[in-house]
Every structure is written in structure tokens, then in C-alpha cells.
Amino acid sequence: MRYIALLCTILLLVSCDRDPAVGTAPGPAQIVRLSDSEIKGLDPQKVSDLSSLRVAADQFEGLTRLDAKGEPEPGLATGWKISPDGLTWTFALRDNLRFSDDTGFDATLFPAVLQRLRAPETAAAAQALFGNIVAMEASGINSAVVTLASPDPSLPALLAHPAMAALPLHRINAKGDRWTSDRPMITSGPYRLSEWKLNDHARLERNPAWHDGTPATGTIIWKPMDDSLSAMRLFLSGGADIAADYPASRHQWLQDNHPAAAHSVPYLGSYYFAFNTRAPPFDDRRVRVALSMAVEREWIADKVIGIGNIPAWGLLPPGLVGPSSAKPDWADWPREKRLRAARALLAEAGFGATKPLRFEIRFNSSAEHRRVAVAMAAMWKPLNVEASLFNSEAALHFAALRRHEFALSRSGWIADLPTPENFLLVHQNANGAGNYSGYDNPEYDRMLARAIAEPDPPRRQTLMRQAEAVLIADMPVLPLYYYVTRSLVANRIAGWEDNISNVHPSRTLRIRPR
Numbered sequence: 001m002r003y004i005a006l007l008c009t010i011l012l013l014v015s016c017d018r019d020p021a022v023g024t025a026p027g028p029a030q031i032v033r034l035s036d037s038e039i040k041g042l043d044p045q046k047v048s049d050l051s052s053l054r055v056a057a058d059q060f061e062g063l064t065r066l067d068a069k070g071e072p073e074p075g076l077a078t079g080w081k082i083s084p085d086g087l088t089w090t091f092a093l094r095d096n097l098r099f100s101d102d103t104g105f106d107a108t109l110f111p112a113v114l115q116r117l118r119a120p121e122t123a124a125a126a127q128a129l130f131g132n133i134v135a136m137e138a139s140g141i142n143s144a145v146v147t148l149a150s151p152d153p154s155l156p157a158l159l160a161h162p163a164m165a166a167l168p169l170h171r172i173n174a175k176g177d178r179w180t181s182d183r184p185m186i187t188s189g190p191y192r193l194s195e196w197k198l199n200d201h202a203r204l205e206r207n208p209a210w211h212d213g214t215p216a217t218g219t220i221i222w223k224p225m226d227d228s229l230s231a232m233r234l235f236l237s238g239g240a241d242i243a244a245d246y247p248a249s250r251h252q253w254l255q256d257n258h259p260a261a262a263h264s265v266p267y268l269g270s271y272y273f274a275f276n277t278r279a280p281p282f283d284d285r286r287v288r289v290a291l292s293m294a295v296e297r298e299w300i301a302d303k304v305i306g307i308g309n310i311p312a313w314g315l316l317p318p319g320l321v322g323p324s325s326a327k328p329d330w331a332d333w334p335r336e337k338r339l340r341a342a343r344a345l346l347a348e349a350g351f352g353a354t355k356p357l358r359f360e361i362r363f364n365s366s367a368e369h370r371r372v373a374v375a376m377a378a379m380w381k382p383l384n385v386e387a388s389l390f391n392s393e394a395a396l397h398f399a400a401l402r403r404h405e406f407a408l409s410r411s412g413w414i415a416d417l418p419t420p421e422n423f424l425l426v427h428q429n430a431n432g433a434g435n436y437s438g439y440d441n442p443e444y445d446r447m448l449a450r451a452i453a454e455p456d457p458p459r460r461q462t463l464m465r466q467a468e469a470v471l472i473a474d475m476p477v478l479p480l481y482y483y484v485t486r487s488l489v490a491n492r493i494a495g496w497e498d499n500i501s502n503v504h505p506s507r508t509l510r511i512r513p514r
Helices: 004-017 049-057 109-118 168-182 226-237 248-257 283-292 297-307 335-348 367-383 394-402 420-427 431-432 440-455 459-473
Strands: 030-035 064-066 072-074 079-082 086-092 133-138 142-147 191-197 201-206 219-226 262-274 357-364 385-392 408-414 477-489
Touching: 030 049, 030 226, 049 191, 049 201, 049 219, 072 079, 079 440, 109 133, 133 248, 226 248, 226 477, 248 262, 248 477, 283 335, 283 367, 283 477, 297 367, 297 477, 335 367, 357 367, 357 394, 367 385, 367 408, 394 408, 408 477, 420 431, 420 440, 420 459, 440 459
Parallel strands: 030 219, 357 385, 357 408
Antiparallel strands: 064 072, 079 086, 086 142, 133 142, 191 201, 201 219, 262 408, 262 477
8 A cells, every 4th residue: 555655646746747837838827938048147237148137037127127019118116207418317116115025125225236236246247238327326215316427318228127126135135146046036026936947947936026916927937948940849839838039941931831920020130241441442431332332132131041131221220210221322223223333433442354352251150141241242243353251160250350350251239228329339439349340430429429418319319310321321331131030929928019129028928818
């Protein structure tokens, strides 16, 4: 009888482990999300990778937060007021705020969180993002005042970053770095971590003390899947509700066979090649513009990449400062007209049939980058341009860019925040080694500085567009297309909204009733 009882106990435990309600499979009150890598850490101020930040955003809330569309909204604050000069922001906090362990907190917490963020011992990865904040102070217990060095209409989006969320300093100060080992972890957002099995899953359960009531879904499971093909297969088999990526090579198949599940959406990123403007031949604007004129961006985006990317002539993705992206005047000319103009520019610069333009295209190892480089080289042959190819692994590639050891090199930018200046500041001379092209135009710098100092949002956007127009005219980089994000979302999931920031908080998702 003892053996029978033991066997029954084992069978019961096995059956419980396979029960979706308590396991790691999708269930009636459980959403399973696949991330593209393992969580690197649980302290929101000490991580920078997307997988860790997504899990942190589910657990920690700040004065503001991002909604299902990726737009900032009041979080722990009820709203904010802005001074006429755009330099002082006052956030009114909600009453009776509490951490998940029922410890109360008020406005005095946030200056301390910023102080910890800037402390050398924290080594916060996101510290530079908050460099425009001069001071943060508590005005009473229910008001936080933020003073900026220059106007920043995107401050609500910035303060939604988990690094400036309400962190349980009462626990951090008591336990040091060991506070993240608490289970459940003490949090300020809709969920709290109850279990983390490395390279397997992280389980988030509802935070009973969250100010905004009860999240629609009781449990969120995050699973790391660094192989997007394996993630797609698990999703299609019903083993997950959401996959953060899928292989580009499977895009058309998914569109044909699972069109409702596959989401390919414009993202806050620009793909381009950088000219080295410090040395011949690309210190000559005419050469750069001529090569740009000959590139068929629509063909590259549609045929070479083929996952829904939007062709680009500028840096700012559509939707960032308007519904469409900027183009030079010649962008819509027929190809033959563009080629004639390009030949004329190259001839003025001293290149032609008797003196071909020769240079090397450098790119980091990737089938995508190689295909793009090969396509551009072919498009330039009618101009008597001889472009050779050179590839290296990513670390060597970007080290060469920082040392300016290239002629034309694969580059690009994915923004930290949905702001135009996040794209445009990269190309200032003051950006040093990060300004790969070496672009140096005082007019551009002045226009960008004027845009950043403008407190009025519509006027600010207009000035940002004007600064981008100067950059496009000079063509220190050769934009090709805007990035897209690829996701798989099960039909049973409601609340998912495609957006340029690729932000999809778990609290906004719910399971459709059967």
C-alpha cells in the first residue's frame, strides 16, 4: 500500500506539472510570451537589453507609463503641468501608493531613485538618457518637480523607462544587490516575479497592491527563445501566445498561411550606409549624392529584404514627426533621369569612363547586409563605379567605424526614445567617434540646437524636419529603408496594438472569452 500511495503521489505531481494552469503553457488565465533572449538581470537600473527591460516594465511603474499604443500616459502620477519655457515639469502623484509588500511611498522616493541611477556604484546603463534632467525634487509628499536643461516634450516617455520607476529602496538599502532574489519580488507595477528558472521561464503574478486595480490576466510567463525559427514553431504548435520575432525568410509563408497572426510593423530604426566624409572620394558631396541617386530603394526593400520595410531617403521614420518620411526632390524622378544627373555630378567631381570611381563597401557579417551591398554595387555599374565588398564580424566592423577605417560602411540607428533628436544628434560633429561619417556642418548643428531649445511641440517638429532636410541634402549617410518589427500574436489574445515603438505591456493584454 505504501508503494501504491507513493506512486499516486508521483503521478499527481506529474499531472500538476503538465497542467497549463500551473505549468508554462498557455492557459485560461495565463499568457505565454516568447522573448528573443534570456533576462540579463532584474534590477531595472542595471540592465539595457530589451528582454530584461520588457520584464522590468511589467513589474515597475514610474510617474508615467506607456500604453498599448506605445504612448506615454499617467502612471503613479495623475498628470503633469509644464512651465511656459518647457523647463519645469510638475507631476501630481496618486494618493496612498504602496509597493507589493504593502510599504507606502510618496514623491520623496523619486529624487532618491534618480540619485541611485546616477551613483557610480550603480553603473546604470541608461544613465545618459536622463542627462537633460538638471534636478528632481519633491514638493510635499504628492508632487514631484523635474527641472530640465532644455525643453523636452518627450519627458513623459522618458520617465516611463523602468530605470526611473518606483523602486523599493527600503528593501534595496537593506539587502543591497540581493533584493532581486526576493520571491515574490517587491514591485510597484501590475505584476511581481514569483519564479525565475534560468534559460527556461520567468513567472509573473498579479501585484495585489497595484494602484490601478487587478490586471486582466492573472499570470504572465516569459520564455527566452534566441532561435526565431524555434519560437515560430512553438507558437504555431500552440505552446505560446506571443513570439517577439520570426525568421525573415518565413515572412511570406506566414502572410499566406497565418495572416492574422503575423505582424510586420514599422519601427524606430533607420538602416543606412555611412560615407567616410573625412577623406576622398566621399569628402565630395557631389559623389555622395550621385551614388544615392542611383540606388533603387523600393527594389531593395521589396525584393532584397521582403518583409514589409518602407524605403528611406531620410533618417526619421514615418509617424515620428508626421505621417510620411522626408525625401529629396529627385527621389521620384524616373531612373534614367536620376542616372543622367548622377553621371553629371560624378563628371564634375572628376570621375567617369576613363577614371572609374573605385571604393570598398564594408559590412558586418550577415546575409542581409551582403545582399544589400551586392545590389548597390550592381546599381552603380552604369555610372562606371567599381565597388568591392569586405565583410567582418560585428565587433571588428564597428571598431573600424570608430577608427574611421572605411570608405562606405553598413550602419544604422535604432532609437532609445520616440524622438527625432535621438536620430539626428548622432550626426553632430560633437558626437565624436559615434558620428561614423565624420559629418561636420555648423549649419546643421545650429538648426538642431534651435530645434532642441524650442518648447512648442509643433514648432519643434518643424525645426527637426528642417535640420533633417540639411542632412539629406548633404547625404553623409545613404539611407535605404526603415526597420520593421516582426511578431506573432495568437487569435485568443486581445489588446495588442501595433505601434512604432514596439511596446506591448502585459497589463494591456487579455485573453478573449471562448
